[in-house]
Amino acid sequence: MAKITGETRLENVLVYMANMGRELIVADRCTVWLIDEAKQEVYTTVAHGVREIRIPAGTGLVGHAIASGEPIIIEDAYLDPRHNPDNDRKTGYVSKSIITIPFRNNDGTVIGAYQAINKMTETAKFTSKDMELLSLAASYAGKSLESVMLHQEIVDTQREIIATMGEIGEMRSKETGNHVKRVAEYSYVLALALGLSPKEAELLRTVSPMHDIGKVGIPDAVLNKPGKLTDEEYEIIKSHTRIGRQLLKGSRRELLRAASIVAEQHHEKWDGGGYPNGLKGEEIHVYGRITAVADVFDALSAERVYKAAWPLERIERLFREERGKHFDPAVVDAFFAKLPQLLDIRERLTDKG
Structure with a gap:
């Protein structure tokens, strides 16, 4: 008992x-x-x-x-x-x-x-x-x-809210809900490959759709500008990480605390050149390091208002070049080890034209 x-x-x-x-x-x-x-x-x-x-x-x-x-x-x-x-x-x-x-x-x-x-x-x-x-x-x-x-009902409700808010964030930037679903699935696969427990991997899968929730605070004219951003506009875009943290910080709930980490840190870089805090190496939470790879992989794979989809060979080349620079080397290694599985997810959750 x-x-x-x-x-x-x-x-x-x-x-x-x-x-x-x-x-x-x-x-x-x-x-x-x-x-x-x-x-x-x-x-x-x-x-x-x-x-x-x-x-x-x-x-x-x-x-x-x-x-x-x-x-x-x-x-x-x-x-x-x-x-x-x-x-x-x-x-x-x-x-x-x-x-x-x-x-x-x-x-x-x-x-x-x-x-x-x-x-x-x-x-x-x-x-x-x-x-x-x-x-x-x-x-x-x-x-x-x-x-x-x-307790389960509370957790399920939190998950539903998180998934919905994640999709709202993407709708603001005219992306489909499938973007956040793909990032969630990629993050889960990468987390397991890195040796995170099934519970932690599931937690990351649940919260990763919130990575861009801070976009709700970015003006449409900047968020959906088809051309090159000015330096000032780029600073406004970068602020979505701080906005995301502000929206989610302070909760005692495990899911929302994890979502806050992902929202704030998914644009930090392994070499310290990222934003908003210039964190370096393992100063960046593993959730942020994993979501960074998952998000960039999906962003490059998809056609967006400002670019065409990249071919797989070009994406692979970028990850090799950015291993140890933009991305945690261990996460990049997990990415290549699990690439067939990631491609299956991409195919299964493809955006319908």
Whole structure:
């Protein structure tokens, strides 16, 4: 149970819950069911031995248990008219003894159910003691699950806001939303190639669409000028990095803190010649160094108001020349190592004419 309270990732909590239930009452399988209010269904989030199962709300043993809020224990599923044998027929599995326990949130509302199948003892029957144990586990786990689900909802909302704001930034400069999507995917691949953890790589993929959010503060006449910029206009363009940081700084949320780093540092250069702060080498956060390569690769690959798309050979030549100058050598090496994968992403997320 300690694993459940210490975990913030929903999928991990659900796995821990299923494993705990199975071991606690010596069942062959344990399933965690949740309610999909929008579709009026209940569905398995974790089910030992099978893929996701969905059934209409109020049907099957689990549907009845959730609807009534009362546990159900039976010795032979096929003698109970509430049992739905469809999934057994699909999988070849034979359900016999079943125990189903609804679990509730802190307000006492039923939010799902445990379902343990086939008691793995000589009697092959669940007992009132099993019901008591699983009910205690359900009571404990349900409240922990609610906290994690609320945390996940907050994270998902932040991600949606970040993705939308990133696209708004690109729309200001008449780019497509696919630019930020490609940069996000490139950044994820490069982060993994550099040895960042999957969690950090996913974090960078989520926040990298915000790299140019500061463009919302740049006048259209400068942002979309088709000709060469004056020195004064270039300084205005460069200010989008500081504007981006100003928009995002100060948050205690991990996602927004990371987005602030990317927005401010993606134009810094390895040799110290970048902006806005002239950071050098590893003074530049790895998120900024990765996004710099991802952003430049996509910018050069795409046709923009001020230039034609570059051929791949010319892009490769530039990255070789700028290795250790504009770009972190390790990120450039990762770029070449993963170039086929990056090209696949570019093709998949191409801008439609």
